[in-house]
Structure formats: structure tokens, C-alpha cells
Amino acid sequence: MRTSTVSPSGDEDDRRVRAFQARIDAGEKIEPADWMPEDYRRTLIRQIGQHAHSEIVGQLPEGNWINRAPTLERKAILLAKVQDEAGHGLYLYCAAETLGVSRDELTAQLLDERMKYSSIFNYPTLSWADIGAIGWLVDGAAIMNQVPLQRCSYGPYARAMVRICKEESFHQRQGFDIMIKMAKGSDAQRRMAQDALDRFWYPTLMMFGPPDRDSVHSKRSIAWKIKFDTNDDLRRKFVDQTVPQADFLGLKIPDPHLRWNEDEHRYDFSDPDWGEFFAVIKGDGPCNRERLAARRKAWEEGEWVRDALLAHARKSAARRRQEKAA
Ligand code: FAQ
Numbered sequence: 001m002r003t004s005t006v007s008p009s010g011d012e013d014d015r016r017v018r019a020f021q022a023r024i025d026a027g028e029k030i031e032p033a034d035w036m037p038e039d040y041r042r043t044l045i046r047q048i049g050q051h052a053h054s055e056i057v058g059q060l061p062e063g064n065w066i067n068r069a070p071t072l073e074r075k076a077i078l079l080a081k082v083q084d085e086a087g088h089g090l091y092l093y094c095a096a097e098t099l100g101v102s103r104d105e106l107t108a109q110l111l112d113e114r115m116k117y118s119s120i121f122n123y124p125t126l127s128w129a130d131i132g133a134i135g136w137l138v139d140g141a142a143i144m145n146q147v148p149l150q151r152c153s154y155g156p157y158a159r160a161m162v163r164i165c166k167e168e169s170f171h172q173r174q175g176f177d178i179m180i181k182m183a184k185g186s187d188a189q190r191r192m193a194q195d196a197l198d199r200f201w202y203p204t205l206m207m208f209g210p211p212d213r214d215s216v217h218s219k220r221s222i223a224w225k226i227k228f229d230t231n232d233d234l235r236r237k238f239v240d241q242t243v244p245q246a247d248f249l250g251l252k253i254p255d256p257h258l259r260w261n262e263d264e265h266r267y268d269f270s271d272p273d274w275g276e277f278f279a280v281i282k283g284d285g286p287c288n289r290e291r292l293a294a295r296r297k298a299w300e301e302g303e304w305v306r307d308a309l310l311a312h313a314r315k316s317a318a319r320r321r322q323e324k325a326a
Pocket of ligand 1: 046047050051052054055058059085116117118119120134138139142145146206207208209210214215216217218221227231281
């Protein structure tokens with residue numbers, strides 16, 4: 001991969017940047033070996049890396065319920081879903097590696113808090129209905145945000161998103177299925193479903209990022225086709241899609257100001273508490289410390305596996321060299 005740091009002069013650099021933007025405007029894919037501006041590369045590493053970390057940390061709240069799932073079938077489904085999230089993390093780390101950053105480096109940045117992961121995974125899963133709410137709302141929001149990313153200008157990220165989106169759609173269906181069972185079940189189950197919606201609604205709206213006025217990266221990322229919509233636009237689309245689903249479940253969105261706006265043909269709704277959002281992304285959410293501690297433990301305890309794999313790879317390479325020389 002070649003970047004602007006190799007550019008011989010300012011004029012030459014400008015010409016390359018204009019040609020690069022023209023390729024993006026024409027809908028061409030940028031591939032790892034192509035020249036790219038250093039800021040484009042850094043923006044992609046930031047977004048893909050954070051996205052990968054979100055998939056990996058995102059296993060923890062649901063992992064909490066694997067050994068407490070109500071039936072063997074639900075347990076098998078949840079296990080498969082959590083494994084899918086690990087797979088998504090791996091595709092995304094591979095996509096980031098094509099930009100010249102190793103998975104170990106990205107992990108180091110997560111563990112020493114130089115890189116973020118999605119705010120949503122800093123909230124606890126207190127009941128089985130939370131697993132339904134995560135599938136329905138969190139995967140629903142993830143899909144809303146990620147479907148456009150299948151058209152991302154950077155080829156490896158766009159291609160990773162195709163498979164991820166297919167799997168996330170299944171995840172959302174299984175979450176909604178849990179919600180149907182709970183919402184149409186006993187009074188106690190209905191109360192659990194409503195409580196899960198009450199606790200996950202605003203944190204889910206926060207997943208789309210800060211309001212447009214506070215979004216520092218949107219404008220440039222949209223110009224580069226690393227993003228396609230503003231944070232507020234996607235948030236609005238998500239609300240419009242989700243309110244009828246809550247109606248179908250017979251659950252109430254916890255927003256006293258939620259109203260259908262006949263003129264604009266969309267819902268008016270209340271903003272999340274942005275003070276809470278900024279506190280969570282700075283490390284002060286309900287579960288930030290617990291989540292990072294779990295990832296640090298996994299990294300430390302996995303050291304012998306990484307060492308063993310490396311030793312095996314070195315031994316195999318040495319054997320191949322010997323065989324070639326013989
Ligand atoms: N949480 O200027 P913007 C999933 C940060 S995957 C934490 O608007 P941008 C699957 C942002 O990084 C969910 N931080 O930023 C699953 C920036 O900080 P920085 C993850 C956030 O990049 C389901 C600052 O605020 N999805 O759920 C958040 O243009 C179930 C300013 O923000 C992706 O990563 C946040 N919510 O837009 C797994 C999708 N929002 O980096 C398990 C790809 C913003 O300067 C179970 N990413 N920040 O220090 C994106 O589309 C974008 O990066 C946004 C943010 C939309 C997340």
C-alpha cells in the first residue's frame with residue numbers, strides 16, 4: 001500500500017489527491033496496493049479497528065447468558081451468534097491489516113485505551129430479555145449502519161461487510177423472535193421485555209454516534225465514501241423502522257415525546273443524554289472497566305497459544321527450507 005508520504009512535491013501531492021478523489025467519486029474501489037492519502041488510511045484504520053474491537057468486546061454481554069439460556073435450543077443459537085461476532089472481528093482485523101497495521105498493534109491500542117469500541121457494550125445484560133433486546137435493537141442498529149458500508153470505497157472493508165451484514169440480519173431475527181416470545185408470554189415475561197426495551201433504547205440510539213453538530217469525522221468520511229449518511233440521519237431511519245416493531249410487540253418506546261410527524265412523514269423523538277454518551281466513550285460507563293479487564297485477561301491468558309502458533313510456524317518454515325535445500 002502506497003501513501004502520500006512518498007509524494008515527491010506539493011504539486012504532485014495535490015494532483016494525486018485530486019485523482020484519488022475522482023476515483024472515489026466515480027465509484028471505483030480503492031485496493032491495498034493503490035496510492036491513498038495518509039489521512040484516508042488513518043481514518044480507515046480508526047473506523048475498521050474500532051469496528052473490529054466492537055465485535056470482539058460485543059461478545060461479552062451476550063456471553064454472560066450462554067450458560068443461563070432458558071432452553072438447549074436457545075443456548076445453541078446464542079453460542080452460534082457469539083461465535084459469529086468473533087468471526088466478524090477477525091474479518092475486520094484482516095481488512096485493517098491490509099492498511100499496514102497488525103492485529104497485535106490494534107489490540108494493544110484497545111487495551112491501553114487509545115482506541116474505542118462501541119459505547120453500547122458498556123451496558124450490562126441483566127435478564128434473558130436483554131439478549132432479545134440486543135438482537136432486535138443492537139443488531140438492528142448495527143445493520144442500519146453497516147448495510148451502506150458494503151459500498152465503502154475501500155475494497156477489503158466493503159467485502160468484509162457483505163458477509164457480516166448477512167449474518168447480522170439473522171442475528172436480528174433471532175433477537176426479535178426472543179422478544180416475541182417474551183412480549184406475548186406471561187405477565188412477568190412481558191415486564192422483562194419492557195424493562196429490556198426501557199434500558200436499551202437510548203444506549204442503542206447512541207450507537208449511531210454523537211449528534212451531527214459534534215461529529216468530527218462525518219464530513220470527510222462521507223466525501224471519501226467511508227460513511228454514507230450522517231449520524232442523525234441513520235438514527236432517524238432506525239427510529240422510523242423500529243417504532244412499528246415495538247407496536248407489533250405491544251411494547252412502549254420509553255420516550256414521552258415520541259410522535260408521528262405527519263408533515264415530514266417520520267417520527268419526532270427525544271435525544272439520548274449526550275452527557276452520558278460522552279462519559280461512556282471516555283471510559284466511565286457502567287461496564288467499561290469490566291469489559292477491558294475481560295479483554296486484558298483473555299490477551300494475557302492467550303499468550304501461550306500465540307507463542308505455540310509462532311513456534312509451530314517457525315518450525316514448519318525451517319523444515320520447508322531444509323526440504324528445498326536437500
Ligand atoms: N461508541 O465523528 P464521529 C455491532 C466516537 S458493531 C464509541 O461521528 P465517526 C455488532 C468516534 O469514534 C457496532 N465511540 O465518528 C454487534 C469518534 O472518536 P475518535 C460498531 C463512538 O467515526 C452487535 C468520536 O466519537 N459499529 O454492534 C461512538 O464518523 C451485537 C466522534 O464521532 C461500527 O463500528 C459510539 N457509539 O462515526 C456485536 C460501524 N460513536 O475515533 C455484538 C462502523 C462515535 O475520534 C453484538 N463505524 N464514537 O476517538 C461507523 O460507522 C462510525 O465509526 C460511527 C462513528 C458511526 C460509529
